[in-house]
Amino acid sequence: MARQDSNREAPVTRRRGARRTAVVLAVIAGIIYAAFIGRGVFGG
Amino acid sequence: MTTQTAHADDHHHEAPKGLARWLFTTNHKEIGSLYLIFSLAMFLVGGAMAMIIRAELFSPGLQLVNPEFFNQMTTMHALVMIFGAVMPAFVGLANWMVPMMIGAPDMALPRMNNWSFWILPFAFLMLLSTLFMPSGAPASGWTLYPPLSLQGGNSFAFVIFAIHLMGISSIMGAINIIATILNMRAPGMTLLRMPLFVWTWLITAFLLIAVMPVLAGAVTMLLTDRFFDTSFFNAAGGGDPVMYQHIFWFFGHPEVYIMILPAFGIISEIIPTFSRKPLFGYTAMVYATASIAFLSFIVWAHHMFTVGMPLGASLFFMYATMIIAVPTGIKVFNWVSTMWRGSMTFETPMLFAIAFVILFTIGGLSGVMLAIVPADFQYHDTYFVVAHFHYVLVTGAVFAIMAAAYYWLPKWTGHMYDERLGKIHFWWSTISVNVLFFPQHYLGLAGMPRRIPDYAVQFAEFNMISSIGGFAFGLAQLLFVYIVIKCVRGGEKATAQVWEGARGLEWTVPSPAPLHTFDTPPLVDDSLEHKDRLPS
Numbered sequence: 228m229a230r231q232d233s234n235r236e237a238p239v240t241r242r243r244g245a246r247r248t249a250v251v252l253a254v255i256a257g258i259i260y261a262a263f264i265g266r267g268v269f270g271g
Numbered sequence: 272m273t274t275q276t277a278h279a280d281d282h283h284h285e286a287p288k289g290l291a292r293w294l295f296t297t298n299h300k301e302i303g304s305l306y307l308i309f310s311l312a313m314f315l316v317g318g319a320m321a322m323i324i325r326a327e328l329f330s331p332g333l334q335l336v337n338p339e340f341f342n343q344m345t346t347m348h349a350l351v352m353i354f355g356a357v358m359p360a361f362v363g364l365a366n367w368m369v370p371m372m373i374g375a376p377d378m379a380l381p382r383m384n385n386w387s388f389w390i391l392p393f394a395f396l397m398l399l400s401t402l403f404m405p406s407g408a409p410a411s412g413w414t415l416y417p418p419l420s421l422q423g424g425n426s427f428a429f430v431i432f433a434i435h436l437m438g439i440s441s442i443m444g445a446i447n448i449i450a451t452i453l454n455m456r457a458p459g460m461t462l463l464r465m466p467l468f469v470w471t472w473l474i475t476a477f478l479l480i481a482v483m484p485v486l487a488g489a490v491t492m493l494l495t496d497r498f499f500d501t502s503f504f505n506a507a508g509g510g511d512p513v514m515y516q517h518i519f520w521f522f523g524h525p526e527v528y529i530m531i532l533p534a535f536g537i538i539s540e541i542i543p544t545f546s547r548k549p550l551f552g553y554t555a556m557v558y559a560t561a562s563i564a565f566l567s568f569i570v571w572a573h574h575m576f577t578v579g580m581p582l583g584a585s586l587f588f589m590y591a592t593m594i595i596a597v598p599t600g601i602k603v604f605n606w607v608s609t610m611w612r613g614s615m616t617f618e619t620p621m622l623f624a625i626a627f628v629i630l631f632t633i634g635g636l637s638g639v640m641l642a643i644v645p646a647d648f649q650y651h652d653t654y655f656v657v658a659h660f661h662y663v664l665v666t667g668a669v670f671a672i673m674a675a676a677y678y679w680l681p682k683w684t685g686h687m688y689d690e691r692l693g694k695i696h697f698w699w700s701t702i703s704v705n706v707l708f709f710p711q712h713y714l715g716l717a718g719m720p721r722r723i724p725d726y727a728v729q730f731a732e733f734n735m736i737s738s739i740g741g742f743a744f745g746l747a748q749l750l751f752v753y754i755v756i757k758c759v760r761g762g763e764k765a766t767a768q769v770w771e772g773a774r775g776l777e778w779t780v781p782s783p784a785p786l787h788t789f790d791t792p793p794l795v796d797d798s799l800e801h802k803d804r805l806p807s
């Protein structure tokens with residue numbers, strides 16, 4: 228698979244680590260968003 | 272390892288030209304440039320709105336614009352400057368500098384990086400287009416407090432969507448920066464060897480991920496209240512308008528630090544360079560930044576003292592806010608101590624950095640005044656608040672961005688900027704910005720409310736002085752644009768190190784920095800041979 232990224236020389240393990248970091252952070256952001264809407268729905 | 276060799280040969284493939292090159296770029300330097308150009312454009316748009324505001328306020332009475340349009344100007348000026356000028360400028364600087372500072376070949380997620388940027392022009396096109404819609408741009412102030420914000424026309428839906436897009440862009444940018452810093456550092460670039468700009472951005476990125484979803488949640492609820500008959504903030508339907516203010520400021524206060532922590536990082540890079548001394552108290556700087564970030568989550572209700580809250584809550588938010596002065600004081604102390612007995616020179620970046628230390632501190636002191644609950648009942652919603660946050664955001668954040676631009680322009684373009692014009696820009700800006708904002712302290716203390724197109728005649732003189740300062744400051748920024756264009760087009764050749772006292776990996780690569788840097792990670796260690804690779 229030819230990649231167009233300009234970071235193609237980065238070791239594969241580091242790139243995988245970066246993806247894992249990104250997924251975890253995106254999930255955290257989603258949970259915070261849901262939590263505050265939830266506060267609006269269920270809050271007094 | 273096989274993947275590495277398989278890709279080594281496409282290193283010199285033909286890059287797309289023209290528009291496609293910029294649309295599809297995944298290169299951190301090109302995306303950094305896009306962010307910076309976009310931010311400069313938004314700075315001029317938001318600045319034009321500020322000129323309209325100051326022109327209307329030049330003398331009492333209604334002269335140029337009708338009050339409804341004036342309210343649209345104050346609201347849009349804030350949204351454009353915060354989300355369009357200051358934040359993208361810092362993201363652009365991070366894109367350019369963070370990979371080079373930690374010895375990484377690029378950002379960790381280059382294609383997401385492209386998305387983070389290209390969402391922004393569409394978001395702002397949508398936001399600005401509301402100015403031409405029948406119901407006009409939002410006019411309730413950038414805080415969009417209900418019920419007022421819900422009483423406008425249908426263009427509100429576009430505003431909400433634009434804010435959502437800006438939020439998504441910021442979150443993706445922040446994720447990329449964290450992923451880059453945590454996964455892409457060169458061997459030996461331990462966390463406590465990272466330049467302070469990298470540290471402050473790492474902490475800022477965590478703030479962004481924590482609070483941009485909060486803003487998104489708040490405006491989503493505004494959207495459903497306005498268009499889908501929910502009653503999150505509608506008291507008549509069992510909702511609570513004050514809850515909006517709590518949620519908004521739980522985002523809003525950390526947002527202030529999102530706009531100032533990277534500035535702290537920039538100043539912590541520039542002062543050691545032009546003092547030719549290592550930064551005083553590096554570790555203390557890191558911990559102070561983290562403390563400020565933590566405290567930013569427990570002070571939000573200092574924006575709401577006059578809304579009414581239990582005495583215990585008022586006291587908590589007052590003292591929590593005042594405690595922030597401690598880590599901030601540590602920072603100011605360390606910057607001054609770095610300069611102490613240093614071999615200082617005063618090139619334009621250093622001038623802006625020193626002005627930052629002095630003028631940002633004025634904004635910090637008026638912030639402590641505003642934190643005092645009984646005093647805040649007098650200051651709340653007056654021009655004193657306007658003066659306070661413009662000292663923090665203009666002589667703070669914007670001055671730091673100017674300092675950064677002068678500091679790194681030679682690295683980006685390969686040319687030195689015109690030092691004489693840079694100094695003129697500095698002195699012109701610094702004098703006019705104080706003429707612009709300092710009188711607003713007095714106006715506020717005398718009781719002039721913010722967000723009004725007309726005012727009582729006793730406020731006339733200081734408003735006129737402030738407007739004259741405003742026009743002069745606006746004009747000075749056109750000079751800045753000229754200096755930048757001139758530097759991009761040519762000038763004295765810059766060396767790799769650029770500044771005599773500069774230390775760190777970004778100064779070991781040639782100027783202009785080639786499109787690809789650190790394809791092979793540099794080794795960072797304590798050896799004498801590599802001492803220039805360590806940040807000062």
Ligand SMILES: [Cu+2]
Binds near residue numbers: 523527570571
């Ligand atoms: Cu605050």
